[in-house]
Amino acid sequence: MLSRIAWRRFRFGLQTIMGLPARGFFIPYRYAESVPDTQPVYKELEAVFDAKQDVFTTFCQSLDEYADVFARFQDTPKWQQDWFPRLDGAAAYGLVRQHKPKTIIEVGSGHSTRFMAQAAKDAGLDCTQIAIDPFPRAKIKTLPITWQAELLNETHLTMFANLEAGDIAFFDSSHILMPGTDVDMILNRILPVLKKGVLIHIHDVLLPDPYPEQWLWRGYNEQNALGPMIANGAYDVVFASAYVATRMENMILQTKLADIPLFKGAVETSLWLMKP
Structure with missing residues (x-):
């Protein structure tokens, strides 16, 4: 069967x-x-991430400032879920607190929306948060955001072009790059018009590792297009959850991030970039 x-x-x-x-x-x-059925680690990309270890360490250490806040997260947001776990949630919260965006635009929403909305509230930010998603992965109707229950389309391009340094363009898309898909629009129409200093988030990225075998049925190929963009220095790597979780575990244990529960089986996959 x-x-x-x-x-x-x-x-x-x-x-x-x-x-x-x-x-x-x-x-x-x-x-x-x-x-081949099994893909190798992208060694050329791994060197780029290796060179960022000090940056990742400094950022993780800076999140200790919010340890008491993280300990209170029980519902909205919460750690007991595998959509946007530990490092993903902590990084999103911390980057909002630290960069103080005036505008956050999300393509794909849910638990990530909750973390960033909470960060904006805790920091007292005058921040416009827009979520573009026909089917959010967690309830967001009660949050102080603008929810557009639709797929990404051309009417949204101007919004992204208007983002300023410190603002956030957050993508948790279909992860499938084909002509006309949302990933095609993100990579070839949105990213090129973003201003310098805009923070860019892309989820479900495991670079420099390939997609896990258990994900192959999904047909994801987004990160294969991101690799060259990172390798040639077009975007600065701010933080990479998957790399830190798999290669910097001892560093995590020396911070208060180690106190955050990690949902069983959850994979941490946030990639944060900045247009230099």
Whole structure:
């Protein structure tokens, strides 16, 4: 018997290749059999992240200032969830407190929205927070934000172009780069018009590691496009949850971040960049 995930893939694939309303993408590739099942660590990118260890350490240490606040998070926001866990939530909260954005625009929302809204409130910021998402992963209706229950589209481009240094462009998208997808619009239309100093967040990024094997059915390929942008210095790496969680565990243990519960099985995947 097919598992629930396998059956879903089969159903979506059948619809797509039969010309019914598409539920994904089918990409013919003659040499697909030559692609290894397991992808290696991107060593060239790893060197870029390695060079940022001091920056990551300083930032994590700075979050100790909010340890008492983090200890009070029980509901909105909360740590007991695996969508936006420990390092992701702490980093988002800390960066809002430290950079004091006047505007935050999120594509994809939920638990991240809660962390940033709480940070803006705690800092007493006059901050406009906009969430673009037809189906948030956590309830956000009661938060002091503007929720646009729709997919990212061309009407949003001007909003991003108007962001100023210190503001936040936050992306937790489909993670699938194909012509016309939200990732296509983010990488090729939004990022190029952002001003210098705008903080950029992209979720579900595990660089310099490949996507985990258990995620392969999702077809994510967003981070493969981000790699060259990081390697050539087009964007400065501010923080990388996945790298810190997998390669700097001893440093975390020396900070109060170690006191934050990490939901069982949760993967920390926030990547924060800045346009230099």
